[in-house]
Structures are given as C-alpha cells and as structure tokens.
Amino acid sequence: xxxxxxxxxxxxxxxxxxxxxxxxxxxxxxxxxxxxxxxxxxxxxxxxxxxxxxxxxxxxxxxxxxxxxxxxxxxxxxxxxxxxxxxxxxxxxxxxxxxxxxxxxxxxxxxxxxxxxxxxxxxxxxxxxxxxxxxxxxxxxxxxxxxxxxxxxxxxxxxxxxxxxxxxxxxxxxxxxxxxxxxxxxxxxxxxxxxxxxxxxxxxxxxxxxxx
Numbered sequence: 001x002x003x004x005x006x007x008x009x010x011x012x013x014x015x016x017x018x019x020x021x022x023x024x025x026x027x028x029x030x031x032x033x034x035x036x037x038x039x040x041x042x043x044x045x046x047x048x049x050x051x052x053x054x055x056x057x058x059x060x061x062x063x064x065x066x067x068x069x070x071x072x073x074x075x076x077x078x079x080x081x082x083x084x085x086x087x088x089x090x091x092x093x094x095x096x097x098x099x100x101x102x103x104x105x106x107x108x109x110x111x112x113x114x115x116x117x118x119x120x121x122x123x124x125x126x127x128x129x130x131x132x133x134x135x136x137x138x139x140x141x142x143x144x145x146x147x148x149x150x151x152x153x154x155x156x157x158x159x160x161x162x163x164x165x166x167x168x169x170x171x172x173x174x175x176x177x178x179x180x181x182x183x184x185x186x187x188x189x190x191x192x193x194x195x196x197x198x199x200x201x202x203x204x205x206x207x208x209x210x211x212x
Contacts, residue, residue: 020188
C-alpha cells in the first residue's frame with residue numbers, strides 16, 4: 001500500500017469523554033476504516049516495577065507508568081501498513097492478559113490522557129484533539145467507572161484522584177492542550193465538533209492521504 005495513513009491523537013483528562021469522542025468518530029467514519037489504539041493498553045505490568053511493589057505504590061497517571069516506546073513502535077508499523085500485536089491490560093490484576101492482533105487501516109486513532117504530552121507520540125499525529133471537560137464532572141465519572149468496572153471503593157478512587165490523578169493532570173495533561181489542533185469542550189456531548197472532525201477525517205481519507 002502506498003496511501004498515507006492518517007494518524008489521530010485524542011487526549012484529555014481522566015473521564016473527560018475521550019472514549020465517547022472516539023466511538024463517535026468510529027461510528028461516523030466507519031470501523032472498517034480505523035485502527036483504534038488505547039494508550040491504556042500499554043501500561044507496564046506490576047512486575048515491571050519490582051517484586052515488592054504494590055498497586056498503591058504506582059502513580060498510574062505519570063508518563064513513566066506506560067510503555068510509550070512500544071506504542072510508538074507499533075504506530076510506526078501501522079503507518080507502514082504492517083499489523084501489530086497490541087497488549088491487553090487488565091486493570092484488576094495490573095497485568096497484560098492477552099494480545100490483540102490489529103490490522104493496519106487508512107486511519108489510526110490513538111486515545112489516552114497523555115498522548116499529547118509525549119513528544120514522540122505527538123510527532124506521529126496528523127490531527128491532535130483535546131477533550132476539555134470540567135473537573136467536577138470528570139471526578140464523578142471517574143468514581144462511577146472505577147467502582148463499577150474496576151472493583152475499586154469510592155474512598156480509594158478519591159484518594160488516588162487527590163494524590164496522583166489531579167497533580168498529574170495539572171503537571172502533564174492540562175499543559176498538553178496547547179499542542180492540540182482541535183479542542184472539544186463538553187466532552188462527548190459536543191455533536192457539532194464531532195461531526196466537523198469526522199467530516200475532516202473522511203475528507204482526508206477520500207483525498208488518499210493528502211497533507212492535513
């Protein structure tokens with residue numbers, strides 16, 4: 001394949017609506033056209049931090065908790081129209097439990113809180129999107145998600161938010177917004193912004209990889 005792969009980064013704070021935006025783009029552009037990659041899949045396993053390390057000892061909102069070099073390598077493979085073996089990360093056991101085969105597609109959509117905070121990743125994106133949502137809404141969504149989907153207690157979620165999530169948001173995530181080409185307020189509820197982004201992606205794909 002000689003056609004250029006269009007690579008898109010979707011960033012934003014925890015529970016800002018990144019996944020909602022990404023699903024909306026997938027629906028509008030077509031799942032057959034997009035390889036959807038989660039930065040969360042590239043969390044390092046608990047064992048990588050040492051034999052005596054407990055989950056509570058790890059700052060999962062710091063860039064060092066993620067194997068970003070592997071993600072960069074995989075994105076470059078997809079941009080060369082080569083398939084990848086993406087890890088599947090389990091947030092209950094803190095381990096990679098499987099491998100997911102991902103075929104190359106005309107569009108690669110990368111989602112994660114820190115994807116615009118990492119220079120190596122930013123350099124690979126043709127379109128950089130930041131989902132901007134009020135802090136109180138993000139905290140409420142984070143509590144609901146982590147309690148219902150990840151087996152956490154409300155107290156543990158709030159403690160983590162105050163000790164690592166919020167400080168890392170202020171240190172890494174929020175400043176990365178300045179690198180965005182498009183800032184989407186109201187998270188996944190901004191239908192106008194989503195339609196404009198989807199139209200732009202479809203236009204680029206129809207133009208067979210012309211420059212953004």
